[in-house]
Structures are given as structure tokens and as C-alpha cells.
Amino acid sequence: MTVKLSEDKMYETLAQVISDYDANEDNLIQVLHMAQVIFGCIPVEVQKYISREMDMPYSRVSGVVSFYSFFSTQPKGEYMISVCLGTACYVRGGKKVLEKIKEMTGIEVGETSEDGLFSLQVMRCIGACGLAPAIMINDKVYKQLNPTKVEKILGTYMKGDAVNVENN
Structure with missing residues (x-):
């Protein structure tokens, strides 16, 4: 169980x-890492405080x-969706996979859904070129995707049943 600190306690x-x-100043990156751990992200107010x-x-x-x-200035969702748009994934339909994810979650790349469930990012390669197109949700890789498979996978996460998602 995670305990949420009050804003005063975080500062x-x-x-x-x-x-x-x-x-x-030589320790700025370490301070920023710790700030992100404390706050979950590093919004402008926290950056100004550090400054x-x-x-x-x-x-x-x-x-x-x-x-x-x-480093992130916005809170991340419970599930970080990383869509590979490296060459193999892109030519095998990665863009269609990305569009389906955006449609289903209602977010653009770099955003987090209002319910805090999903964040979306694009990566240039996740090392699954032979299984393209591929995505990662947190640390789990999903391979040989198409919009229909994406709909099934995300639907399971949306229902809160991520443990039972099959990995093709």
C-alpha cells in the first residue's frame, strides 16, 4: 500500500x-530524480522551487x-503504453496500431488519460523487430499487432483484468 504525502510534506x-x-548545481540531476519520485512528476511549480x-x-x-x-512534467498513468515506430514496426502497421490506441484511450502521444489509467509514448525501437508491429505496456511486450488485437488487449486493461491479457 502506497501512502500519499501531503503537498507540504512533499516539499x-x-x-x-x-x-x-x-x-x-552539480547534483541537479540527482535532485530532479528524487523530486520525480516524491511528486510523481516535475511540474513547473516544483522546478521553480528547485531553482x-x-x-x-x-x-x-x-x-x-x-x-x-x-523526466516528466505530467503525472504518468498506471499503464505506460509505448508504441514502437521503428522501421520494422512502422512498415508493418505501427501507425495504425498507434491510431487505434489514441482512439481507444482518448489521448495523444505524451498525454495521460483523465482517469489516470494510461499514458502514451512513442519509441523508435523496443527490440522486437522480428515480431513487428509491437507495443509495450509497462514492461510487457505485445507482438504482431493489428487494430483488432489492440482493441482486445486495451479492453482487458480497461476492465481491470490486465493480469489475464494473453501475449499472442
Whole structure:
């Protein structure tokens, strides 16, 4: 069971992290990693707080957050859908798979569904080229997809029965 901290407690914890790293600019990436763990993402308000507390320009903090793909300014969904659009997946129908996912979830790439269930991202390769097109949902790979298979898979996640999704 995860305990949700109050916003005040999250900022208090972040202040301690910044102190532990001596508010040193060389430790910005470590502080940002911890901020993302504490808050679940690094929204603008948190970036500005880090900027003030570490006495560095906001543009520096924002630049690091926007440069690295592992930092997020938006909360992520329970299920991260990663659609491969590498060459093999793209030519074998990856774009149609992506369109079906967008249709079913109501989100665009980089967004999280309003219910917090899904986030959507595109990847250039997930290492399943011989099984294209492929997607990953969290750490589970689904292969040789088409829009009909995607509908079945996502439907199962939407019903809360992700444990019983077959992997082709």
C-alpha cells in the first residue's frame, strides 16, 4: 500500500533532499530524480522551487527537465503504453496500431488519460523487430499487432483484468 504525502510534506522532503546534496548545481540531476519520485512528476511549480532553493536560473532546471526523456512534467498513468515506430514496426502497421490506441484511450502521444489509467509514448525501437508491429505496456511486450488485437488487449486493461491479457 502506497501512502500519499501531503503537498507540504512533499516539499519538506524535497527541501531535505536539496540540503543533502548541498544545493550544489552539480547534483541537479540527482535532485530532479528524487523530486520525480516524491511528486510523481516535475511540474513547473516544483522546478521553480528547485531553482530558488538551489540558487540557479529556472531556465537551467527547466532545460535539464525538458532535455532528458526520463523526466516528466505530467503525472504518468498506471499503464505506460509505448508504441514502437521503428522501421520494422512502422512498415508493418505501427501507425495504425498507434491510431487505434489514441482512439481507444482518448489521448495523444505524451498525454495521460483523465482517469489516470494510461499514458502514451512513442519509441523508435523496443527490440522486437522480428515480431513487428509491437507495443509495450509497462514492461510487457505485445507482438504482431493489428487494430483488432489492440482493441482486445486495451479492453482487458480497461476492465481491470490486465493480469489475464494473453501475449499472442
